[in-house]
Amino acid sequence: MKVLLGVGGGEDSDIALDRTLERAAEAGDDLTIGVFGSNNATIEEVEQTVKDRLATADVDADIRRIEEQPASRLVELAETESFDQLVIGGGQRSPMGKISLGAITEFVLLNAQVTVRLER
């Protein structure tokens, strides 16, 4: 399956990255990872984390840097390059444990025409 994963600096991105790499290792997905910066981490930090995890998991993926408007760029990438699935983190948890979805998730859910998977 041709999978596009979006990774920013959030805790939920971390979980999405782990799960998607696990799955890719098992299923042999054709994986592309779009990396972008956020309040939590710069794009360079995110890219480095992704490279380290790929090496550890022994999975190959094409890395794309998304410098601005990550939500709309992810959706555009997924559609123009015919991905089967767009994966993003499934929200941040508050101290109470409540899940809240950020602006990127909302945009992707409302606008993507491809299958979206929220990973948590």
Add this chain to the structure above:
Amino acid sequence: MTADDRYPRPPEYYTDAEEREVTIRCLEDEDVDALVEMYERFDPADRAQGIPPTEPSRIHEWLEGLLDGGVDVIASHEGRLVGHATLVPGAEGGAHELAIFVLGDYRGAGIGTRILRHALGTGADRGIDRVWLSVERWNAPAIAVYEKVGFERSTTDRFELEMALEL
């Protein structure tokens, strides 16, 4: 209304809109099993934003994090817990996060509003000065309760509505 009327302190014994004798008091250590049992009875369809968890093992885990150093007020009826209001400390001394849970059969009888006011009163006594919460934007009944008690909407770019209150 004076501050003490708005934010009473437990305990309170009263008869609810359905003629049930309800006790509101602070949670004690020995109530924890009864609290777990309340969450085991919680209708999964009444969950909001992923809580409470449904499996018993995860209910334990979630409550352990929740009951660590915050404020917890409960409502009980005929020896069983039917409602819980909690204030959870924020990271790095930030505002406390509020949530209230009431079992389905006990909703619409004013229990949520009462335990909410008691939790805020107890929080004020313990020096808590800022409280926040998040709520799904479509949940008009909950938002109405929070506004009645004094919460104001915060500006946020998140999917859910956030509200805050200065005590």
